Amino acid sequence: MPKGQIRKALSGFYYVQDGEQFIQCRGRGVFRNRGVNPLVGDYVDYEVEGSSDGTITIVHERKNALVRPPIANIDQALLVFSLTEPDFNPLLLDRFLVVVESFNVEPIICLTKTDLITESEMAKIRPFINDYRAIGYQIIETFKDDEELVANIAPVLKGKISVLAGQSGVGKSTLLNTVLPSLNLKTGIISQALGRGKHTTRHVELVEVCEGLLADTPGFSSFDFDEIDKEQLSYCFPEFRAVSDSCKFRECLHISEPKCAVLAGVQSGEIKAYRYKHYVKFLDEINERKPRY
Template sequence: MQKKKGVIYQSISGFYYVWSENQSFATKPKGLFRHTNEKPLVGDEVVIEVDEQDSQSESRLIEILPRENELVRPSISNVDYSMIVTSLVEPDFSYNLLDYFLVSIESNHIEPIILLSKYDLLVEAVGQKAADRKVEEINRVYAPAGYTVVTLNNNESDIDKIKQLIDTGLYVIMGQSGVGKSTLLNLLLPEANIETGIISEALNRGKHTTREVTLYPFNDGFLADTPGFSAIDFPDIEKADLRFYFPEIARAGELCKFRSCLHLNEPGCNVKSEVETGDIAQSRYNNYEQIMERIEQRKPVYKKKK
């Protein structure tokens, strides 16, 4: 028996398929897991035991390495990057919604990438010049945060753009309903055969189909084949932590008079100065304040329950 490290890329009826050293192994968890209540997840880094003498024999999954993070519906662990698909039209672009997604992703210690879909439809609706102005405006808002912003047209050119983005690591796609997540996945992973909104509605009317997530090798990384992340639950963020989930606010905040500055009404606040000079976008600050209010409102409810 030989021990190897690998990543679970698929789980089907009790088997966990592990990718290790450019090979796939069908593994079954060792009985041990039943006692510890540990359930392996797609994305898990694991240690497996392989019978070198007999490559057909079942390999054993003996250890799950500590997880960086864990998402639910669908369950997946160790996500490095999330591509947030946000349409420019149909549905209309919303700074507010995008910032909620970004905070939620940042709080899970995942790096976001912003994809603006339906650029072609925006051009149709408002003309080339106005469409480019809109995209530039969005770029200006997110550049201080260091986020990558890419526009999509639902054609072959999207594939090259995404290929340039993806390096090593595990990538997922998120975004509200109808923005084009499945459409993009089909472009990127034609072999995965993902149903787009309209088709899946026709086929699954009234049925509950739970599809397990599968990871596909993509460039040097993995891409999850699910468009199922339409929202992640509003995370349980502490008031004092929110500032770290807006990278440009975190950076500017290092120069505030008080280390504990929450950038609300404190004197000597460098974040507020940078909003005034335009170095931090007003919309980003407004959404920071709004999410802060939501956290404050949640607290009393939280305490009553106890």
């Protein structure tokens, strides 16, 4: 049976790429009966019905799936944050990082507007950048009309399925407008292959960029902790995860428990105090969440 990947979903149709061809598919009713909806990014089996039409018969197991945007099998998220206008916000960045980590998606931090910040302002932000790099996060620093951006970001995108995320005004559109034309992005490839006009409806689509796939979508639209349990939260902080096995209690929440390795790390300076403060804030938010039934 033919296999492929859903690259676009629109109006009940799924556009499956199999080699060089795109097949317009419907999902079988059995998916709806089982509560399974095929998503962009899914690897599927399909049956051919005509020259360019088919029916999806099997959705293969996913490694992750997002709700907003509805997309599956994401490898990484480019978290776009500006250093100014709006100001760099470590608390908001940590919120984004935690949510991305909770979906088993690798975060890549992209800092924009580096040309609009003074040396004294940068001196205050640089320690945070160094901290995140020390934790293990990859960071790209850029600005509008940055001639090095494509060279810096191309290796990051290669071989990966990526999405963009970031608050309004941080430069996501500028980044896309810089990178995508430079990489000869063919946004209309599916429409051309199927002989149909381009749709203006907002939708999720995976487009080929520098030997990788990038979601042509506004990106994450929700960064709450609705899907994160309190026991899971600390695993979304890599530096907590690295030492938590040494905690005395297996389900240690790292608040006041004796012989807590995370608290010891905070006291020694190995774990940054502001990161721990953010963790406590997020944990309080989860504890105050209304119960789910």
